[in-house]
Amino acid sequence: MIIQSLLDTDLYKFTMMQVVLHQYPAAQVEYRFRCRTPDVDLVPLIGGIREELEKLCTLRFTEEELAYLAGLRFIDSDFVDFLGLFQLNAKYVTIEPSAKANGEIEIVIAGPWLHTIMFEVPLLAIVNELYFRATCPDVGLDEGRARLRAKIAMLRDTPGYENARIADYGTRRRFSRDWHEEMLGILRRELGAQLAGTSNVWFAMRQDLRPIGSMAHEYLQAFQSLGPRLRDSQTAALEAWAREYRGDLGIALSDVYGLEAFLRDFDMYFCKLFDGARHDSGDPIAWGDRVIAHYEANRVDPRTKTLVFSDSLDIPRVMTLYRHFAGRCLLSFGVGTNLTNDVGPQPLNIVIKMTRCNGQPVAKLSDSPGKSMGVEDPDYIAYLRRVFDLPPSAL
Missing domain, CATH: 3.20.140.10 (nicotinate phosphoribosyltransferase)
Known part of the structure; x- marks a missing residue:
């Protein structure tokens, strides 16, 4: 089972x-x-x-x-x-x-x-x-363990990245349940505070990790039907989220209609109300620069907001993004398939x-x-x- x-x-x-x-x-x-x-x-x-x-x-x-x-x-x-x-x-x-x-x-x-x-x-x-x-x-996990430990060493042992933290976002495309659990245990032991948590609630409970997540694309997509009119569907979804969580779980997903449409709707009210935004498609550096500029244009200090990156990340990409954005905003990185399904095939x-x-x-x-x-x-x-x-x- x-x-x-x-x-x-x-x-x-x-x-x-x-x-x-x-x-x-x-x-x-x-x-x-x-x-x-x-x-x-x-x-x-x-x-x-x-x-x-x-x-x-x-x-x-x-x-x-x-x-x-x-x-x-x-x-x-x-x-x-x-x-x-x-x-x-x-x-x-x-x-x-x-x-x-x-x-x-x-x-x-x-x-x-x-x-x-x-x-x-x-x-x-x-x-x-x-x-x-x-x-x-017949695939064993020794190759996956070796690759994982190389990634851990890269993030943990490279000077300047002590505060770079990653989370596991890989449930949907994992190689197996057993490898997912083993991989998280290794990360927990070897990375310590640099492991922010996991999106997987079962493993968060079993391994005393922080469960991480807010909204997915389906939530905003549904408002194309649920909202008062199509043009207002994105703002209606964000308003409904705010009614439910009253400021908690405040990471908004930005790519259901693309960044330009998101920023048109993500006005000063939402900039101040939500804790940050999540990137999941397009050029992440261009996206982050635009979002930071958008916060500044709306008189919000981007250093108080979190940019979450979660699109096809690996550890070198995490480090590139951390180097580019560190000190300009708060940062979070969700790494999925590259952690849970990098064992060879x-x-x-x-x-x-x-x-x-x-x-x-x-x-x-x-x-x-x-x-x-x-x-x-x-x-x-x-x-x-x-x-x-x-x-x-x-x-």
């Missing part, structure tokens, strides 16, 4: 789910799977994915897990009570070979947002682990993204064209471009 706890997911699933429970419990959504790695045959895995899905749907939160969640300052008691009754239901998930007959698979999750939001991360972890079991059954680039909310298409148009989702509906994409004044490069 690959997933052994409903806590084995990213913190932002819980923080978004609490907003859904309190403010949008009737919302209906659809998610779709995509493998961005070319020439990968996932069809032989379908039976195994279905079996693991059925096992996932037998899990319930334990009393120990509920007590842990209740101890997080931003989790409300009524949400914990709801989670005490919560169980995933496989009826909301279909897994089939793609009609293209090219080795791709279709995973579609459709149903109430409140009851489907927890499928994404464990399903991606299941696909990854089954794939590597099937294609690399090429990692898979797989995602599950929201594609509809309340029957309406929703899309992500990031600053990295390959990371956009929802492009299957060209009419809707054209509409988004007009409404948010997006250049063609945003697609």
Whole structure:
């Protein structure tokens, strides 16, 4: 059984789910799977994915897990009570070979947002682990351990980077659950305070680490349907977040419509209200320079705000960004696949993204064209471009 706890997911699933429970419990959504790695045959895995899905749907939160969640300052008691009754239901998930007959698979999750939001991360972890079991059954972890210790030494032992801290963001694309847990234990022992925490709530509880996360793309995408009008959907999402958390969990995601559209909406009010912003596509140095200039233009000291970098980071990239921005703002780095799936074989680039909310298409148009989702509906994409004044490069 690959997933052994409903806590084995990213913190932002819980923080978004609490907003859904309190403010949008009737919302209906659809998610779709995509493998961005070319020439990968996932069809032989379908039976195994279905079996693991059925096992996932037998899990319930334990009393120990509920007590842990209740101890997080931003989790409300009524949400914990709801989670005490919560169980995933496989009826909301279909897994089939793609009609293209090219080795791709279709995973579609459709149903109430409140009851489907927890499928994404464990399903991606299941696909990854089954794939590597099937294609690399004899791969040991010695190579991964050696690579990990080289990364640790680079960050820990290079003068000038004593205050550079990283967090694990790699649950969705990990090589295996066991390697993920071992990797975090090594980081915890070897990096000490330079390990800021992990996005994975189960390992945060088991290894006494800080759980890290706020919002994901699906949250802002949903407001394309939930908001008062499309043009105001980004500000409506940020307002709803502020109503829920009253200043806590204040890292805003900046790339659902690209940086230009984000900065148009992220006015002085949001600059002062939110603790910072997260980068997840496009040139990170250009992004950070623009965000810092935006804070300054809105009479906010950027040294009091946190810039979070989380796009395909490795340790050399972390160090480059730290060197460029240190002293100009507060910094946080989320490293994913390069920590949890750098053991030898090429990692898979797989995602599950929201594609509809309340029957309406929703899309992500990031600053990295390959990371956009929802492009299957060209009419809707054209509409988004007009409404948010997006250049063609945003697609």
